[in-house]
Amino acid sequence: MTTSSGQRSELDRLRDTIEITNTLLTAISSTEPVHTLASRIGVLCHGTAIIYDVDGKIVASTGIAPAQLIWNEIAATNQSDLALEIGRWHVLSRRVALRDGIHVIAIASRGLETLEQLGELILDTSERLLGAVHGIQYGAIRRDRRDNEQLIASLHDGILPSREHRFWSRMTQFDFPAYAPVRSVELAPFDGESARESQVTQLVSQARSTATPLLIMLHRADREAPATIAALVPDSASGEAWLQAVSRRYLVGASGPFDSLGRVPEGVREAETALDIGKQWAAAARDPAVIGPIWTDRIDLATWLLSHVDPKQLKTRIAATLAPLRDPGLRETLVTYLASDQHIGRTADALFVHPNTVRYRLGKVEEAMGMPITSAPALANLVLSLRPEIAATQLRAVRGSDTDPN
Incomplete structure (x- = not known):
């Protein structure tokens, strides 16, 4: 019984498909299936395999092809399948829709013949297996999330x-x-x-x-x-x-x-x-x-004490304490002064004014409050009343110093 050339060609393609599928299937049982899949693809194409996420971040790769240059070319087009050349590298890519978004499989080889013969088969099989891997991982993640939520809910109870x-x-x-x-x-x-x-x-x-x-x-x-x-x-x-x-x-x-x-x-x-x-x-x-x-x-103790007081009563008492301090500019100066550990110079620097301006405004605060702000009772009342604003001002100052290049 003789076999025609067309039948031989179909048998050869079937044999290649089975070989490629068997080679890539071993990735599913791996502890790092996506990385193993990329490694197997790289072996099959005698070059490089790269799996990108939708933003171009490399999820897994193997080989030495110019990954960033390849992504730049892929990102410049909306085509699902792409064939291109970058230097001595021949590249085939395919966009794959998965549960967590679009991914891109790219294979690159310096031998054009390999990609012409096996490129489409490798991409077809890789697309199906990548979908299977993500499906398995998605199911495992869903089970973990369910168990996670049940456990913390039980502990809360x-x-x-x-x-x-x-x-x-x-x-x-x-x-x-x-x-x-x-x-x-x-x-x-x-x-x-x-x-x-x-x-x-x-x-x-x-x-x-x-x-x-x-x-x-x-x-x-x-x-x-x-x-x-x-x-x-x-x-x-x-x-x-x-x-x-x-x-x-x-x-x-x-x-x-x-x-x-x-x-x-x-x-x-x-x-x-x-x-x-x-x-x-x-x-x-x-x-x-x-x-x-x-x-x-x-x-600190002041913050802890304030957090354990009835909010409505606290709001009423704070409003009464700060009622004489109606001028927003005086209030800002007082908050900055207290946040700066009552240091006139640092207060002036933070407000971009002269130290004498700070002294003048603090004098006005004392007139409005009817007592020196350096007295222990007045200082305690003001710190407690303005605690959130003082804390926010201090935190802004700390973050500002952390980012200051000087």
């Missing part, structure tokens, strides 16, 4: 001491060191709106990228209040770095550290109090990002 060891066992599944101190955290968007599930997803991704253990969920203290984001993070360098990073986009209140999971409800109350302090300071700050995380165990 409170657990019996006799069951704590079981919950620590579950915590270790999310990379928390057993019996190591943790902090309860409350986060709120700067705009005062309710937190959203998409924001939780972003925070989870950010924590994962820095290998920071995290339990997290949407949290609503009552029906009328905007939803916040509740979290548990380790009391560690990585946990603190994560909180510092997210405080550039969220108001952050953190409890003191504790190593008993039975104290989570207490930690939640502390974190809510710290978040309320952050909201007060943010209202007095021109830029909420300067606030940074509010740590319950690091706040």
